[in-house]
Amino acid sequence: MLDMQKGVDILTEVGGIKTLDEARAFFETRCDSDTVAKLSRIANAEALLKIANAISMTDPDAVFVNTGSDADVRRVREMSIEKGEEQPLAMEGHTIHYDLCQEQARIIDRTFYIVNPDEPVSVMAKKILRDEAHEYVKTYMAGIAHGKTLLVGFFNRGPVGAEAAIPALEITTSTYVMHSANILYRNVYEQFDEEIERVGLFFTNVHSEGPNKPENLPDARVFMDRSWQTTFASFCTYAGNTLLLKKGNHRFAVDRATYYCREAELSEHMFITGMTGPGGRKTFFAGAAPSGCGKTTTAMVGTDFIGDDLAQLWIAKDGTVRAINPEKGIFGIVQNVNRESDPYLMKALREEGAEVIWTNVLIHDGVPYWEGSEEEYPKQGVNFQGEWWEGKLDKDGKPIPISNPNARCTVDCTYIENYNEELAEDPRGVPVKVITYSGRDSDTMPPVWVAKNPDHGVVIGASILSAATATEVGAKGVRRQPWANEPFIPGPLADYMDAQFVFFNSDKIADKPIMAGLNYFLTHASRGGEGEGLLGEKRDVRVWLGWLERMAHGDVDAIETPIGFIPKYEDLRDLFAAIDKEYAKELYDKQFAFYVDNILARLDLQEAAYGKEEGVPAKLFAVYAEQRKGLEALKAKYGSIVSVEQLIEASA
Numbered sequence: 103m104l105d106m107q108k109g110v111d112i113l114t115e116v117g118g119i120k121t122l123d124e125a126r127a128f129f130e131t132r133c134d135s136d137t138v139a140k141l142s143r144i145a146n147a148e149a150l151l152k153i154a155n156a157i158s159m160t161d162p163d164a165v166f167v168n169t170g171s172d173a174d175v176r177r178v179r180e181m182s183i184e185k186g187e188e189q190p191l192a193m194e195g196h197t198i199h200y201d202l203c204q205e206q207a208r209i210i211d212r213t214f215y216i217v218n219p220d221e222p223v224s225v226m227a228k229k230i231l232r233d234e235a236h237e238y239v240k241t242y243m244a245g246i247a248h249g250k251t252l253l254v255g256f257f258n259r260g261p262v263g264a265e266a267a268i269p270a271l272e273i274t275t276s277t278y279v280m281h282s283a284n285i286l287y288r289n290v291y292e293q294f295d296e297e298i299e300r301v302g303l304f305f306t307n308v309h310s311e312g313p314n315k316p317e318n319l320p321d322a323r324v325f326m327d328r329s330w331q332t333t334f335a336s337f338c339t340y341a342g343n344t345l346l347l348k349k350g351n352h353r354f355a356v357d358r359a360t361y362y363c364r365e366a367e368l369s370e371h372m373f374i375t376g377m378t379g380p381g382g383r384k385t386f387f388a389g390a391a392p393s394g395c396g397k398t399t400t401a402m403v404g405t406d407f408i409g410d411d412l413a414q415l416w417i418a419k420d421g422t423v424r425a426i427n428p429e430k431g432i433f434g435i436v437q438n439v440n441r442e443s444d445p446y447l448m449k450a451l452r453e454e455g456a457e458v459i460w461t462n463v464l465i466h467d468g469v470p471y472w473e474g475s476e477e478e479y480p481k482q483g484v485n486f487q488g489e490w491w492e493g494k495l496d497k498d499g500k501p502i503p504i505s506n507p508n509a510r511c512t513v514d515c516t517y518i519e520n521y522n523e524e525l526a527e528d529p530r531g532v533p534v535k536v537i538t539y540s541g542r543d544s545d546t547m548p549p550v551w552v553a554k555n556p557d558h559g560v561v562i563g564a565s566i567l568s569a570a571t572a573t574e575v576g577a578k579g580v581r582r583q584p585w586a587n588e589p590f591i592p593g594p595l596a597d598y599m600d601a602q603f604v605f606f607n608s609d610k611i612a613d614k615p616i617m618a619g620l621n622y623f624l625t626h627a628s629r630g631g632e633g634e635g636l637l638g639e640k641r642d643v644r645v646w647l648g649w650l651e652r653m654a655h656g657d658v659d660a661i662e663t664p665i666g667f668i669p670k671y672e673d674l675r676d677l678f679a680a681i682d683k684e685y686a687k688e689l690y691d692k693q694f695a696f697y698v699d700n701i702l703a704r705l706d707l708q709e710a711a712y713g714k715e716e717g718v719p720a721k722l723f724a725v726y727a728e729q730r731k732g733l734e735a736l737k738a739k740y741g742s743i744v745s746v747e748q749l750i751e752a753s754a
Contacts, residue, residue: 104361104593108329109218109232113308116240117155122147125154132157133165140167144256145295149271152306152332153254156273159239160247160310168255168280170289178253178284182277187339188459192468195457199278201340203487204319206462207508208342208349208589215353215592216327224591224598225715226582235325235334242321243336246310250275256294257287257347259305259355259414259428264529266367266414266426268355269297270305270347279309279344282459285514286431287347305354307346309335326353328592341433341461341510348433352412353590355428360593360601365417365608368601371587372413373397374425374532375404376522377651385651388413388425389538389620390586392568394508396540396622396643397586398434402446403644406522407515408532410434415534417605421612424531431514436463437507438474443640446519447511456517462486462506472505479504535613535654536647537606540620541568541583545628546700547621549638549693550646552653552660552667556606559617561725562666564599565708569623582711596717603721616654619666620646629692637693645677645685661746662753664732665701668694671746696744698737705730 119125125147129138144150157165166181168174179197182188188197214230215223223229230238252275260267269290272283290297298304312318314337322337324346333350335343342349355369372388379385384406391397401410409427418424434447441448450456451470464471466483482491486506494502515521525532539562546567553559563585582588584595591598606614624637631637649669652658660667671690678685705726712718740748 104328104357105218106329110236111330111332112216112232112236112239112327112334113152113155113159113306113330113332115236116244117158119151119154119158122150125150128154128158137165137167140169143291146298149294149298149304152271153273156308157252159244160252160275160308161245162247162250162252162275164251166251166253168253168284168289169291170256170284175284178277178280181251182281185277187276187278188281191460191465191470194454196460196470197458198460198463198465198470200462200486202314202316202319204316205322205338205340205343206486206506207340209322209324209338210589212322213324213343214326216325216329218329222594224588224593224595226588226595227592230325235327238323239325239334242323243308243310243334246312246336247275250310253277253280255280255283256289256291257283258290258297259287259347259351260426261527261529262288262290262293262297263300264414264426264531265416265418265424266369267297267428267529268301268303268305268351269294270307270351272307272345272347274307274309274344276309276311276339276344278339278459279341282341282345282433282512283347285457285459285512286345286429286433288430303331305351306332307350308333309344309346311339311344312337314339324350326350326592328354328357341512345433348412348429349590352428353592355414356587356590356598357592360598364601365604365610368415368605370413370415370585371411371590373401373410374408374413374427374534375401376406376408376525376532377647378405379651379655380657383655385536385654386425386532386534387536387538387647387650388415388534389540390563390566391540392542392566392583392586394435395542395568395586398432398447399444399640400620400643400647402444402518402520403647405520406525407446407518407520408522408526409515416531417608417610418531421610422533423611423615425534426529426531427526430526431512433510433512436472436509436511437505439472440474440476442476449519450513450517451511456513459512460510461512462509464490464504472509473503473507535615536650537615537617538620538650539563539566539586539618540622541566541586542623543567543621544569544623544625544634546697546704547619548668549621549624549642550649550669551619551663551665552650553617554666556614556617557603557721558666558725560599560602560606561722562617562619563602564722565704567704582708594715594717596715596719599722600719603719616650618650624693628697629695637689641681641683644681645674648677648680649673661750663696663749664729664736668749691746694746696733696736696749697742698733698744699742702730702733
């Protein structure tokens with residue numbers, strides 16, 4: 103069990119304000135009358151102490167309280183342009199923000215959990231002892247906001263009143279960060295006290311970019327204090343490091359679900375989307391994928407888009423698994439976003455009406471351009487490395503692309519045509535009937551398969567592998583990414599895994615979701631062909647989801663295999679026809695043949711890795727053993743490559 107409020111509260115110790123009376127007196131001396139009046143509307147003593155200590159610690163020249171009013175939201179955007187963190191673009195409501203060249207992704211090498219002595223964390227995470235973190239904060243964050251304005255915002259990670267929604271403070275000197283928060287989250291200044299009372303807690307986030315110079319980056323840190331549910335970020339601007347309402351607070355929500363809401367809630371790195379099936383029925387999906395692995399594209403394939411990145415799930419009183427999106431906007435990777443594969447997003451980005459913050463793309467004559475848009479782009483401009491021209495080389499002699507592979511757009515979901523705002527804002531959440539897990543797998547798993555039971559489903563999630571992407575600074579090669587949530591699981595994976603088994607096997611769930619694996623990244627070379635081109639294209643995602651929608655309702659049969667159920671050709675052929683695409687039997691045979699040695703090697707890797715961790719539930723190894731036995735039997739009978747016809751024969 104994770105102990106809360108254990109050890110020194112670093113923010114309070116460095117800020118030095120211990121009582122509510124001290125906090126109120128401090129506001130009177132350090133804030134103007136308008137700010138004091140805004141803060142007087144907040145009654146929660148702990149929240150006021152957090153704000154007072156953040157001001158005291160960082161020592162800004164001024165404080166701005168963002169209430170979420172039209173005037174305050176507009177003022178934050180104006181401040182960001184005046185400060186130079188953003189520049190306006192040609193299209194009304196569009197701005198560009200550039201992070202430092204060396205910090206355009208998550209700084210995983212400088213991101214730590216603050217822990218107490220003997221407090222276990224995930225073996226895949228970095229930790230720092232409380233005393234050492236305290237010394238850093240006292241040394242580097244005391245006075246970091248001098249000469250700047252500190253902005254304070256009151257947000258909710260989910261619709262007001264939702265079972266799994268959690269309020270949070272965002273305190274930052276970055277106008278870009280606060281502007282992003284206004285787009286991505288629900289400002290609940292008016293309901294902040296009520297939301298704290300409903301949940302019994304809130305998260306606190308304190309950030310300053312400091313001088314924002316390359317020489318400061320070695321000192322940049324992102325700290326998550328698990329015991330006091332407070333984050334600290336310094337000397338950085340990339341939103342994945344600084345908008346700690348997002349992945350910083352997601353980590354705290356994971357802790358809460360794992361240790362305090364067992365068999366009740368999950369906090370996942372998942373999209374939420376709905377598909378319209380036969381007869382007009384709505385079927386909702388929640389799907390996990392590591393950053394940069396197609397999560398946004400998959401979400402927007404749905405007819406009823408809810409969210410593209412995070413999901414809070416719980417078991418409702420009616421026995422359904424329900425989900426909300428903690429966010430109300432997207433902070434999406436734009437590389438390879440184009441009109442064919444992402445029509446809804448492209449319409450929001452390229453047509454008048456939406457407010458959009460662009461980051462780290464090419465700008466020419468006030469217009470953004472990015473890699474993979476399939477649009478003609480100019481031969482020069484300004485991009486994530488500064489002045490750019492076609493043929494410009496980096497320090498290693500490689501051509502500099504027009505945009506960073508992790509370049510982003512930030513936009514409110516209401517501008518996405520297939521967004522179902524009514525359901526997304528419903529505190530009851532949407533009922534989830536399908537859970538999916540996917541990575542970036544070029545040579546092993548088929549495009550889609552369904553787990554035999556909840557235990558097998560949890561193991562699919564536990565076994566995600568993915569090629570490293572541009573979302574993390576310094577990440578290379580192929581990585582294990584359990585549940586795609588691995589970068590955000592603070593405690594031991596064994597604890598998190600146990601909570602997954604308990605949740606999905608709960609008798610409280612009256613209608614258990616089906617659980618499935620997805621893989622869009624098989625290549626021709628991996629299936630006997632040539633080249634690294636994909637054995638499919640982005641729009642095929644609609645078919646894989648369509649088949650899962652029918653599978654969830656018992657409308658299609660499937661082929662049973664040692665790893666789960668795979669589709670029959672005829673069902674996929676009909677679904678491809680519905681998107682005006684011919685689906686050749688030859689392609690199906692390549693995509694769904696089992697390359698048994700590859701799958702066995704995957705099991706070896708996972709078993710070896712989990713075997714080094716203490717307390718991993720025995721169920722995981724039992725499922726691996728069951729799958730291994732079945733796969734080895736297939737290999738003994740048919741060889742290392744097993745065709746679909748042979749899989750059908752073996753299942754008879």
